[in-house]
Amino acid sequence: MEFGKEQNPEWLYTLVQKNNDKLLRKKFSIDASYQIFFGTGTEKTLEAARNAxxxxxxxxxxxxxxxxxxxxxxxxxxxxxxxxxxxxxYTVYTIYSMQNKK
Structure with missing residues (x-):
């Protein structure tokens, strides 16, 4: 866990475990016109986990x-x-947003 970051955030739990992005959208002020995607990687090194x-x-x-x-x-x-x-x-959770195309 990186120094200074929130440990075990509830918004991350609800996103990953419940596939619910409402808390994440609220915390980071992400508009409904954006899609939310997350990836998970577990590896022996932090860089390898980030890449995964x-x-x-x-x-x-x-x-x-x-x-x-x-x-x-x-x-x-x-x-x-x-x-x-x-x-x-190391387990890394990476989250991206992408604006919906009309």
């Missing part, structure tokens, strides 16, 4: 949106949360 979380998030975005170039240009990072467990594995 980003890849997981990107795969979820690509599954819902077909225009790959537009996706990469419109992804906005919202937050990253990480923790280290007893087995010395």
């Amino acid at each position: 979380a980003y890849s997981d998030c990107l795969n979820k975005i690509l599954a819902e949106n077909k225009n790959k170039n537009a996706i990469l240009n419109s992804m906005t990072p919202v937050y990253e949360y990480w923790e280290l467990d007893d087995k010395k594995l």
Whole structure:
């Protein structure tokens, strides 16, 4: 857990465990016109876990949106949360928003 960041935030729990983004939207003032995506990665190093979380998030975005170039240009990072467990594995949660295209 990075120094100075909120430990075990409720908004992250409701997003990841309940697939409910209402608390996240409120905390970060994210308008309803934006889609929320999150990815999770667990690895031996923080950088590897970050990469795995980003890849997981990107795969979820690509599954819902077909225009790959537009996706990469419109992804906005919202937050990253990480923790280290007893087995010395890092788990990273990365959250991005993307404006809905009409």
